[in-house]
Amino acid sequence: MELRIGVIGTGAIGTEHIERIANKLSGAKVTVVTDVDKPRAEKAAAVCGARIEKDGTGVIASSDVDAVMVTNWGPAHAKSILGSIAAGKMVFCEKPMTTTGADAKKIVDAEIAKGKKFTQVGFMRRYDKGYLQMKEILSSGKTGKPLMIHCAHRNVAKGTEYNTPMSVNDTAIHEIDVLHWLVGDQYVSAQVLFPKQTSLTHKDLRDPQIMILTTESGILIEIEVFVNCQFGYDIKCEVVCERASVELPLASFPSVKQDAKYYTALETDWKYRFIDSYDVEIQDWINNASKGIVKGPSAWDGYLAAVTADALVKAQGSGKIESIATGPCPDFYSC
Numbered sequence: 385m386e387l388r389i390g391v392i393g394t395g396a397i398g399t400e401h402i403e404r405i406a407n408k409l410s411g412a413k414v415t416v417v418t419d420v421d422k423p424r425a426e427k428a429a430a431v432c433g434a435r436i437e438k439d440g441t442g443v444i445a446s447s448d449v450d451a452v453m454v455t456n457w458g459p460a461h462a463k464s465i466l467g468s469i470a471a472g473k474m475v476f477c478e479k480p481m482t483t484t485g486a487d488a489k490k491i492v493d494a495e496i497a498k499g500k501k502f503t504q505v506g507f508m509r510r511y512d513k514g515y516l517q518m519k520e521i522l523s524s525g526k527t528g529k530p531l532m533i534h535c536a537h538r539n540v541a542k543g544t545e546y547n548t549p550m551s552v553n554d555t556a557i558h559e560i561d562v563l564h565w566l567v568g569d570q571y572v573s574a575q576v577l578f579p580k581q582t583s584l585t586h587k588d589l590r591d592p593q594i595m596i597l598t599t600e601s602g603i604l605i606e607i608e609v610f611v612n613c614q615f616g617y618d619i620k621c622e623v624v625c626e627r628a629s630v631e632l633p634l635a636s637f638p639s640v641k642q643d644a645k646y647y648t649a650l651e652t653d654w655k656y657r658f659i660d661s662y663d664v665e666i667q668d669w670i671n672n673a674s675k676g677i678v679k680g681p682s683a684w685d686g687y688l689a690a691v692t693a694d695a696l697v698k699a700q701g702s703g704k705i706e707s708i709a710t711g712p713c714p715d716f717y718s719c
């Protein structure tokens with residue numbers, strides 16, 4: 385039987401996921417959608433033949449919804465996830481799971497109280513072929529121990545609604561999740577440096593930023609976040625180890641030689657850079673949610689990311705090195 389999904393938030397990624405469930409993936413259909421912007425909900429409903437509910441609470445309570453997909457704005461995620469858990473429905477939530485560690489803790493506590501995992505977080509880089517290949521090489525034992533990680537997360541441009549804390553909660557949150565998973569270590573401290581500012585930003589956004597994280601074993605991680613770089617959507621990750629350096633492959637485009645030039649294209653949109661990993665991620669969620677289990681990034685992963693993000697946002701304001709204290713992983717999550 386097909387998993388009947390209710391979608392809360394039919395903006396950019398909500399519509400992308402609805403289209404992939406309708407046209408590419410198997411085992412599920414979207415039966416109900418909602419958005420505070422009604423015309424957006426109507427447009428998305430037309431793609432998949434879903435009906436429209438007036439709000440997220442209505443979606444979660446619907447008898448024709450088995451599982452919930454939360455793709456609205458970050459600060460609204462916690463309410464829909466907690467509502468889904470209370471209703472006993474499996475839930476997929478786009479990143480960030482929550483925009484504060486305190487809200488993330490409520491979700492972890494709610495799952496532990498119910499004695500069941502319900503939440504998968506949209507950290508799709510864990511499904512990306514390039515990161516999976518890196519993890520395999522790093523786990524082989526041939527590279528020696530990781531010592532440093534150099535990353536960049538660059539977007540072409542952001543609008544004026546995007547502000548300094550969003551560089552952490554909306555952007556670097558991907559690196560926060562994928563890096564500790566990649567090297568099997570936990571973060572202990574956070575710091576943010578502000579280089580010379582681009583003239584192409586606005587008053588509420590410091591751009592670019594350098595975020596520095598250290599791990600329990602002493603790995604030093606440096607993430608450049610530059611969201612108005614103009615030239616492309618550019619994701620870089622290099623892990624420097626004792627005997628090797630392991631680097632994320634670039635998105636694959638042909639090399640072109642023409643007019644005395646030798647060049648390759650760059651991606652400009654997040655939708656296409658990780659398109660395959662979204663497909664694998666959502667299919668995996670459908671398969672597992674249909675059985676009532678979570679195998680992908682869990683609420684505990686969402687919590688770790690949220691606490692780390694809290695420390696980075698604090699460091700943006702203080703200019704100091706801030707500590708990251710997540711506490712031990714509960715047995716319930718078997719980390």
Ligand code: NAD
Nearest residue numbers: 393394395396397398419420421455456457458460478479
């Ligand atoms: P968006 O602004 O295009 O869409 C958000 C939608 O949510 C809007 O249509 C808005 O009207 C609606 N909305 C807001 N509050 C609501 C509420 N309480 N109930 C119902 N609808 C509500 O944004 P987006 O780019 O689609 O991002 C949505 C989420 O997905 C964000 O958390 C973002 O960080 C995440 N995202 C993840 C990735 C990824 O690579 N995994 C990529 C893009 C966005």
